[in-house]
Amino acid sequence: MSGFWEFxxxxxxxxxxxxxxVTIGAxxxxxxxxxxxxxxxTYLKRWKWLWTxxxxxxDAKKIGVMYTIVAMxxxxxxxxxxxxxxxxxxxxxxxxxxxxSSDTFQQVFTAHGTIMIFFVAMGLLFGLVNVIxxxxxxxxxxxxxxxNSISFWLFAAGMVLVNLSLVYGxxxxxxxxxxxxxxxxxxxxxxxxxxxxxSLQIAGIxxxxxxxxxxxxxxxxxxxxxxxFKMPIFPWSVLVTSVLIMLAFPILTVTLAMLSLDRTLGMHxxxxxxxxxPMLYINLIWAWGHPEVYILxxxxxxxxxxxxxxxxxxxxxxxxxxxxALLAIMFLSFIVWQHHFFTMxxxxxxxxxxxxxxxxxxxxxxxxxxxWLFTMYRGRISxxxxxxxxxxxxxxFTVGGVSGVMMAVPALDYQVHNTxxxxxxxxxxxxxxxxxxxxxxxxxxxxxxxxxxxxxxxGRWSAYAWQIGFILAFIPLYILGxxxxxxxxxxxxxxxxxxxxxxxxxxxxxVALGVGLFALxxxxxxxxRKELRDxxxxxxxxxxxxxxxxxPAPHYNFAVIPTVHERDxxxxxxxxxxxxxxxxxxxxxxxxxxxxxxxxxxxxxxxxGFAIIWHLWWIAVPAAGLVIIVIVWRTLQDEMDYCITAxxxxxxxxxxxx
Amino acid sequence: MKRxxxxxxxxxxxxxxxxxxxxxxxxxxxxxxxxAGAVAEQQLALLYLTLFLSALVVVPVFTMLIVFAVKxxxxxxxARYEPEWSENRLLESLWWGIPIAIIGVLGVVTYQTSHSxxxxxxxxxDQAPLEVEVVALRWKWLFLYPEYGxxxxxxxxxxxNRPIHFRLTADAPMSAFWIPKLGSQIYAMNGMxxxxxxxxxxxxxxxxxxxxxxxxGYADMTFQLKAxxxxxxxxxxxxxxxxxxxxxxxxxxxxxxxxxxxxxxxxRLTEPGLFATIMRAQSGHASHGxxx
Numbered sequence: 001m002s003g004f005w006e007f008x009x010x011x012x013x014x015x016x017x018x019x020x021x022v023t024i025g026a027x028x029x030x031x032x033x034x035x036x037x038x039x040x041x042t043y044l045k046r047w048k049w050l051w052t053x054x055x056x057x058x059d060a061k062k063i064g065v066m067y068t069i070v071a072m073x074x075x076x077x078x079x080x081x082x083x084x085x086x087x088x089x090x091x092x093x094x095x096x097x098x099x100x101s102s103d104t105f106q107q108v109f110t111a112h113g114t115i116m117i118f119f120v121a122m123g124l125l126f127g128l129v130n131v132i133x134x135x136x137x138x139x140x141x142x143x144x145x146x147x148n149s150i151s152f153w154l155f156a157a158g159m160v161l162v163n164l165s166l167v168y169g170x171x172x173x174x175x176x177x178x179x180x181x182x183x184x185x186x187x188x189x190x191x192x193x194x195x196x197x198x199s200l201q202i203a204g205i206x207x208x209x210x211x212x213x214x215x216x217x218x219x220x221x222x223x224x225x226x227x228x229f230k231m232p233i234f235p236w237s238v239l240v241t242s243v244l245i246m247l248a249f250p251i252l253t254v255t256l257a258m259l260s261l262d263r264t265l266g267m268h269x270x271x272x273x274x275x276x277x278p279m280l281y282i283n284l285i286w287a288w289g290h291p292e293v294y295i296l297x298x299x300x301x302x303x304x305x306x307x308x309x310x311x312x313x314x315x316x317x318x319x320x321x322x323x324x325a326l327l328a329i330m331f332l333s334f335i336v337w338q339h340h341f342f343t344m345x346x347x348x349x350x351x352x353x354x355x356x357x358x359x360x361x362x363x364x365x366x367x368x369x370x371x372w373l374f375t376m377y378r379g380r381i382s383x384x385x386x387x388x389x390x391x392x393x394x395x396x397f398t399v400g401g402v403s404g405v406m407m408a409v410p411a412l413d414y415q416v417h418n419t420x421x422x423x424x425x426x427x428x429x430x431x432x433x434x435x436x437x438x439x440x441x442x443x444x445x446x447x448x449x450x451x452x453x454x455x456x457x458x459g460r461w462s463a464y465a466w467q468i469g470f471i472l473a474f475i476p477l478y479i480l481g482x483x484x485x486x487x488x489x490x491x492x493x494x495x496x497x498x499x500x501x502x503x504x505x506x507x508x509x510x511v512a513l514g515v516g517l518f519a520l521x522x523x524x525x526x527x528x529r530k531e532l533r534d535x536x537x538x539x540x541x542x543x544x545x546x547x548x549x550x551x552p553a554p555h556y557n558f559a560v561i562p563t564v565h566e567r568d569x570x571x572x573x574x575x576x577x578x579x580x581x582x583x584x585x586x587x588x589x590x591x592x593x594x595x596x597x598x599x600x601x602x603x604x605x606x607x608x609g610f611a612i613i614w615h616l617w618w619i620a621v622p623a624a625g626l627v628i629i630v631i632v633w634r635t636l637q638d639e640m641d642y643c644i645t646a647x648x649x650x651x652x653x654x655x656x657x658x
Numbered sequence: 659m660k661r662x663x664x665x666x667x668x669x670x671x672x673x674x675x676x677x678x679x680x681x682x683x684x685x686x687x688x689x690x691x692x693x694a695g696a697v698a699e700q701q702l703a704l705l706y707l708t709l710f711l712s713a714l715v716v717v718p719v720f721t722m723l724i725v726f727a728v729k730x731x732x733x734x735x736x737a738r739y740e741p742e743w744s745e746n747r748l749l750e751s752l753w754w755g756i757p758i759a760i761i762g763v764l765g766v767v768t769y770q771t772s773h774s775x776x777x778x779x780x781x782x783x784d785q786a787p788l789e790v791e792v793v794a795l796r797w798k799w800l801f802l803y804p805e806y807g808x809x810x811x812x813x814x815x816x817x818x819n820r821p822i823h824f825r826l827t828a829d830a831p832m833s834a835f836w837i838p839k840l841g842s843q844i845y846a847m848n849g850m851x852x853x854x855x856x857x858x859x860x861x862x863x864x865x866x867x868x869x870x871x872x873x874x875g876y877a878d879m880t881f882q883l884k885a886x887x888x889x890x891x892x893x894x895x896x897x898x899x900x901x902x903x904x905x906x907x908x909x910x911x912x913x914x915x916x917x918x919x920x921x922x923x924x925x926r927l928t929e930p931g932l933f934a935t936i937m938r939a940q941s942g943h944a945s946h947g948x949x950x
Contacts, residue, residue, distance in 0.1 A: 102874045175871050181848060182831035182872060272849035273942025278832060279847070312730070315744035321754075343834060343869075344845045345777070345852040352772035356765045363757045366715055370753040373719065376726040378740040383731065394723050402712040409768050411775035412704045414842040415690050418834060418869035471675060479683065482690040484838040486869040491877040494865075499682050 010615035016169045016191065020101055022084075027167045056594040058145035059555050061449055063152050064130030068442065070159055071123025074115050077163070079512055081112035086473075086505035092491045093498040105490035106173035107192065111162065113176025114196060118203050119159045121296045121430065124438040126155070126210050129238050129299065132445045133214070135546035136232050138223025138564060140557050143216040145592045146634070151206040151213065153602025158203025161609050165195035169613070172196035175488070177285050178259070180270040180278045185263050191613050194263065198609040201256050204249055211245025214238050223545070225564035232544045232567075233322055237302025240330045241295050247334070248291035255284040264615070279344060286337035294333040297429065298326060300437025301368055304390050307440050308372050310540050311387045312379030315568060318371040325364035325371075332361045342410040343417050351410035358408035362401060369394060384540070385459025389440035392467040393432055400428025403478070421481025424474040431470055439463070439518065446525075447534040451552040455532065458521035465514030473507025476500035543568035548578075559649045560585045580654070586646040593642050597634050601627055689838035694860040694885070697775065698841030704771055711760050777842045777854045781821040787855070788816055791933040792826040794833035794846040794868065796916040797875030802905070802933055808898040809905035811913070813922040814883040817891040818861050824854040827937045829914055831872040837883050839864035849941030858885035875918035882922070904928045907935065 018027045041047055054062055088105055092098030100108065130148065134141055142148045165171040169191040174183040183193045218239045222231065258269040259281065268276035309316040316322065338346065338354040372394070381387065403425040407413045416422060439462070447453045477485075480500050485492065525532055538547040548570045549558060560581040566572040604627045611619035693699045730737050773779070780787065791802040801810045816822050826835055826846040836843030840856045846868075858864070866881045886894060903909070905925035910932060913919075929935075 102877065106871070106874070106876075173873075179832060179870075187831050187873060272847070272940050275942075279850075313732075313739075314741045317744050318750050319744065321750050341845070343777075343843050344847075348772045348776040348779075351776075352769045355768045355772065356761075359761045359764055359768070363754070363761055366719075366757045367750075367753055369719060371750075373722045373726055374746075374749065375744075376730055377722075378738050378743055379730050380732045380739050380741075381727065381730050383727075391723065391727065394719070398716055398719055402709070402716055405712055405764070406705065406708045409704060409708055409764070409771065411768075411771035411842075412701055412708060414775070414777065414844075415698065415701045415705070415838065417843060468671060475679070476682075479686075479688065482688050482838075483686065484689040484865060484867065486836070486867050488871050489877045493880070496686055503678075503682070 007618065008616075010611075010617075011191070012614050012616075018167070018170070020104055022100060023104060023166065023170075030163060030166060052594060055599055056149075056596045058141070058149050058592045058595060058598075060130040060134050060142045060145065060148060061553060061555070063148055064127045064132075065449060067123050067127030067130060067152055067155065070156060071120050071127055074119040074123065074159060075515065078112055078116040078120055079508075079515060081108050081115070083505075083508050083512065084108050085112065086501065086508045088490055089492075089501040090498070090505040093495050093501075094493055098490065100490065102490050103173055106488070107171045109488055110172045110175055110178075110196065111166075114172075114200070115162060116430075117176065117292070117296075118200060119155070119162065121434050121438075122203070122207060123155065123159075124434075124442075125241075125296060125299050126151070126207075128303070128438060128441045128445070129210075129214060131449055132441075132546055133235055133238055134217065134221070135448065135549065135553055135557055136235055136544050137218065137221060138226060138545050138558060138562050139217060139221035140561070140589065140591070141221075142213050143221055144213050146595055146597060146640075147209050147213055149595065149598030150601050151210040151598075153598040154206030154209070154605055155203050157602045157606040157609065158199040158201075158206070160606055161195060161199035161202065161613075164610070165192065165199075169195060177289060179285075180259060180262070180281050181272055183259065184271055184278075185266065186271070194260070194613040197256050197260050197263075198613055201253065201260075202605045202609050204252050204256070207245060208249040208253070211242040211249065214242040215246060218242070223558075223562050223564050226569075229320070229323070230564055230567045230569075233305035233316060233319065233326075234299070234302035236323055236326055237298045237305075240326045241298045243330060244291045244295045244298075244333060248288045248295065251284060252288040252292075255281065255288065258284075260612075264612075282341055282344065283337070286340045287334075290337040290340065291333045293429075294329055297433040297437070298329065300393075300434050300441075301326070303437045303441040303444070304372060304393060306544065307386045307390055307444055308375045309568075310444075310542055311384055312376050312381045313541065314375055314379035316371070317374040317377075318367075319567065321367060322371055325367050328364040329361060332357060332364075336361065339408060339410075339413070342413045355408050355410045355413075359405055362405055362408075365401065369398065383460075385454070385456050385463060386440040386444040388460045388463040389436045389443070392463050393436040393440070396428055396432025396436065396467070396470060400425055400432050403428060416481055418487055419481035420477040420485045420487055423487045424477035424481065427470075427474050427477075431466075436463075436466070439466075444540075445546070447532075447539050447551045448537075448546055448549075448553055449551075450529075451534060452525060452529040452532040453534055453539055455521050455525045455528065458517055458524060462514050462517035462521060465510055465517055469507050469510030469512075469514055471507070472510055473504050476504045476507075480504075538570075541574075543571040545570055548573070554652070556589055556591055556644060556649075559653045560587075583650055586650045586653075588643055588645050589649070590641040590643055593640055595634070595640070597630060600630055604630070689864075693839060693841065694862060694864060695840035695856055695858050696781070697856050698839060699859075700771070700775060701841050704767070704775075707767065708764065711764050714760055715757060775842065777844050777852075779855060780823065781855050781857055783819075783821045783857070785820045787821040787823040790814070790816075790822055790824050792824050792835055792846060793933065793936055794826070794828035794830050794835070794872070794879075795913055796830040796873055797879040798913065798919045799835075799866070799868075799879065799881045800910075800913065802927055803895075804927065804930065804933075806895050806899070807927045808895060809925040809927040810898075811923040811925075812881045812920060813924075814866065814881055815891065815894050816858055816883060816885055818858055818885045818887055820888075821855060821857045824856070825933065826852045826854065827933065827940070828872075829936055829940060830916075832870050833868040833872045833879070834870040835866065836869050837864055837866040840883065843869055845870060849937060851937060858883065861885050861887055873916065875916070878918040878920055880920070898924050899926060901926055905932065907932065910936070 018024045088098040088100045172193040218235050261267040262269050268274035270276050270278050270281040336358045339358045342351050443454050443459050534551040537550040604623050608620050608623035693702050789805050793800040801814050828846040828848045833846045834843050835846055844852050844854045864883045866883055868879045901924050903925045905927045906929040
């Protein structure tokens, strides 16, 4: 009988509810705010609107906006985590213990890293690509709209799982990459690591599907005449990123699957006994992890290439070199992973090889920076918010590049690896590169989606606050690292470190001010949307095709798919004089109907993940089965599209007069 | 006026940051920049060389960024404007070429120092190295001195100017052994042995850390390396051989429990081959075997 009961309840138990006051507060706060949100939607009677316009939409722009909203909410969570980490280190010098227990602190930094990479940076990336890339390509949508929706809902399911762990069960304490044996069964039998594994696993499959979708979209859905070398740089960067996603994410999937086999079925891939080897895990996770860094940063490079050319009112300098540099980085990013563990004891030749390969990546990256600078040279630069983000990027990213080159020298890395110097370095490149890039992109393309611009001054202030906050938060960490402060310390004995940790904590507050200013910018712009309205569809005198359609972009993107002749097609059309398409150029178009399949698959994946974490096999197996059944059922459906006739399109484009 | 403020505010911010930084750094002890051993000294020289080589690119980048941003601002109609100028083979070769040259130099340096500063490479000296076996435990450091029959917990007495040869393993999740004043860290992993060669060239007490997260007591896992002059070190060894507590398998087993323990202790090492026993147990060749 007890066996049956165990089968039903798995390892659910009351002891897994949070015990310490900080976590209890968060665990109560989150469901309460979720309930408030649900209540608000019900009160405003917005459920039907939400369902038809957003949740079941297959329009890439809508999916992109949903990605961005989730990512921005998660940015707040990740930032709160960062604030807690720095609060702890500001209050725990010497005998002081600080507000957090060691275990909570370790869960918080694991959650901070996991959330910031997987649910903020990846979310912003997928959001922006969905929002703007089809428009830049002159395409109607992604190649696979339904798969796009499934990707998003898997991403959302992973996000829910991470946050659920706060309410019930706790999160992993093993760091964002969860090295065994610390995350193995022997040292970590609880559900925290399983939450980490399954949230990444589910979101990771969504990412893989997105990578496939972007790749096919770029190769097959470009407007007629847009050869590869007439394609803007942003889609180029997404192409390279999607190749990296398709090659790297399966490694993550397999690695996490092996770790979960160790944990749930007692296998021995990564244990130190029975023939297993944890070094294998470290190699595998970085074979995904290093390309992942470039998956995030290359699209940001693409964004800046568009932003600089637009606001310098000049053709992008060295377009071809930019493409070659992207391709070079794509190849090189797969042969540098070992630089994450020079200190594991590999031979001198192995370390030297990976060190030199790592430095070689600095060459194409440097070339890109020179090309941007020479795009500014002899331009007419207006310093709007996206351009200020770009300037902040060059400063921050270059400093990160220097510390990166330093750490690429193995013999030098031995002195800084896994210290706060390393922490400062990767925040330098990820915040400076990825976050600044996506903030620039969101500001830049905002009017195309919502029909009004973001208030520029508030945007610039946000960028300034981020830049100053960044310096305050991370320069002290470089120094602390050189002083001997290793990463992930919740307590330290040397009181001389304290002032540096306090300055760093102040920096986090200034960054939070930057986030607040960005939020204020959005709210204020919404309030002033009439004054900020973009009535032309081309508010910055842009260069690429997305500026040729009205703002907000119609859900079918282009009434008539443009034929491309030049690299900066819209710029040249404007110089030649834009002509409206003739009536006979309008054709009937077919668009996918809304579908709840993505939402259902995401929901089932969430149930599956939760069930497997708690060993509820009787729920996990049917949930996985249902996912397959639902998708097969969908493939058997007919009439998944609806038609907009040429007549309707013509009328919409030319007003009622026609 | 507005333009004046636009220049003044950033200058004040930068000045304030620099002054604050100077005030904080004045007199601070920065272990990596103040080495006490030959290995860390060479690594510091490498740090400065790398910074210098990077500066060859970074200084022009920052200069151009500022100059171009000021000169080609939209309001400056006097500046040349060439909206179509987007290719120049000479310039592009220049900024492929210069970084390639710099990375070429740094690559050679990298290759050489990867060999000369290989943690496994014995240090040149006319003295035989001090052999120390290191076991990372949850959450304390055990040091065995097989040649003297001595063991210590959380402190590591050594002799100044005599090379130290460490062999390391862990009876804990992967840990890492690092004494910033002496240089080079290395991972310590269960069931495996890694090696490290260091030397202290100044007497003194230097803090050591684990740099790899290994569970709840991670932050408590520090130790003191104490570099003694030859005579003092011999005295210490002689005294240590006389202490009552013994380090053998039963004592060792009491240390394995996951518990922070920052006290410094000294033992007589009475069980030869303890290090090998610990390592074997972890790799599953003896009775102790993980999770099954």
